[in-house]
Amino acid sequence: MSLAPPLVTPRTVWITGAGSGIGAAMARAFAAAGDRVALTGRSRDSLDEVAASLPDPSRTLVMPGDVTDREGMAKTAAEVAAWSKGQGGNGIDVLCNNAGLNIPKRSWAELDWESWDQVIAVNVTGALNVIAACLPVMRAEGGGVMIHTSSWAGRFHSERGGVAYGASKHALSDISASLNDQEGRNGIRSTALCPAEVATPLLAKRPGFDTSTLAAMIQPEDMAATALYVAGMNPGVAVHEIVLAPVRR
Template sequence: MGKLSGKVAWVTGAGSGIGQAAATALAGAGARIVLTGRRVEPLQVVADGIASSGGEAIVEPGDLTVSQTVSAIADRIGERFGRLDILVNNAGLNTRLRRWDQLVPEAIDTVLAANLSAAFYCTAAALKLMRARRDGVLIHTASWAGKFIHPVSGPAYTAAKHAVVAMSQSLNMEEYGNGIRSTALLPAEVATPILDTRPVPPDQQERARMLQPDDLGDLILYIATRPASVCLNEIVISPTWNRMYQL
């Protein structure tokens, strides 16, 4: 029996990178996984990989910037499983247009919606299921940019991730009486596909020295398996080779 046997985890941005690693790690500990992202195909690959290892995963694709879509997915989770124990709020993106002299309203809206509005919608939907059981763990992939101002991430992404950290702190202020714990996860550079949207994407040698998705998957599993009496409010993690001190 795994540490998470009988529990249900909803992982967003689950088709690649941190989301894929988190889903695989949580499934390996016995959790049943709900995989959400915009594209069905990569989600199905992750689900098939979990199934081949003896786990259980279902695919619930959708655009999480649409509140009605989020609510419908959460309703189906409740109908199918009758519970939700873990939310990994991981969906997000960035734009190549990162400087104030480049930003246009469409880019601003896209970044804020994907990184902040979607996180709020998923959290609000998850809380309805968690409050019913007076238990739950919320894990939000923020960013190093959620704590430190740095030009690499751009102002829209940085502002959104700062807000996600504030959102997580407010959850712990309001929901501790319901047994619900929230963790803001703030990684520095991680070798995931989001790096491809940088104005100058890092090369493979640089990516090899960054945090890897499995590093975050292992950490998310650790957070999810803490006793109900423990709340890890905020975790800042970086590779030893941390270019954020220099860039």
Template sequence: MTERFADQTVLITGAGSGIGAASARRFAREGANVVLVGRTRDKLDRVAADLPDPERVMIRPADVSKADEANALVEDVVSRFGGLDVLFNNAGVATQGRIPDTDDATWRQVMAINADGVFYCCRAALPHLIARGGNIVNTSSVSALGGDWGMSVYNASKAAVANFTRALALDHGRDGVRVNAVCPGLTRTEMGGANFEDEAVYPKFQERIPLGRGAEPEEVADVVAFLASYEARFVNGVNLPVDGGLMASNGQPPQT
């Protein structure tokens, strides 16, 4: 495999599982220094054990929903590796329930992790990304592009990420920094994995997804790596669905 990210440093939040862990493996295979960020050290250790070169791996537990921790995280990364080339904001949490059943703490938690964390990490990282001509990839969701039943809080948080991505792309393109987002659909992660095992639910997803299945984390990680790479050098401000064609539909059910 071509080492597209040789001598580059990639910071990945939410790196302990799912899309974050798969992306860590992908970037590491392509020569990057990989910074694994999450709130649970044990998960990060397990991901790090699967990467090819321990000298190019930094394990850094942090809660990026807190501004001071995001600031310290970025400074530690720059101190260790001399700069920062790619920020992948992937940390996220989901919740279900309609608004009358949602308390203040749930709203605040989802927005803090999904939206505040992206803001804090981008703000801390941008001076270093500008210095290196780096880029940002955010994890938004198809739930930012259309609503879900019973997931209004999650929808709001991911829509914030999607439009924040567009605005940052406008503000910092002439600084030499690209900003894009992936918008996964159903993916086999801790967040979405139960749907794969639910014999009542998964067929409903299969019916709606033109490719007939949900995604594996590696399939999203491949798109993240593309957006972060030189090959995507003229791609900026994009919220790219990685959903097997789900968003291509107008919502009507299959007729055959």
């Protein structure tokens, strides 16, 4: 096994769910570090707004798309890699596999197959689609980093997170572990970020959510800083998982 060379800036970073919250914060953090960023999400308007906030438009690519569209994600990954090479890059150095979904009906007493199936489709199948799209690119490059936005609910049972969401994030954390097990020989490393509550628009969907608690939560910028740390790690080290929680007061 040969280790991939250390990643140096400017890296090419593909971020899904980049239109708001954690994904938008990751885009700003990597762009501020001098990296190229490719932004994917379902709303072009939201992506354009994030792109407009970044320091260098020439190093920003907006690629709207839905992670549940398998062929679309494969096409997007290829286009991101081609854009990177056109700017002197390798392809895709870092994937921030961040797109995610939760829904209001979260308990067994509120079992709602339509919305629960949607959670699995986005959080599990969508994540798999993006990973599968990146693997050929990173293998050809000789390595890369995949950073997945899992959850505290992907590490521990969480009643607040809900049945479908918790199951989906447990699956994502194991998917990340499988990449380290099977793709390390190709220089590919994978990290599951497992935060407790993060102050994002996703929380608005939680029944009974109190907006006054936002300031005490993990902030999107904290997640972005963690992703930067992981992306800059020595290529001989795989950071399998990082669990984050706000300080108890």
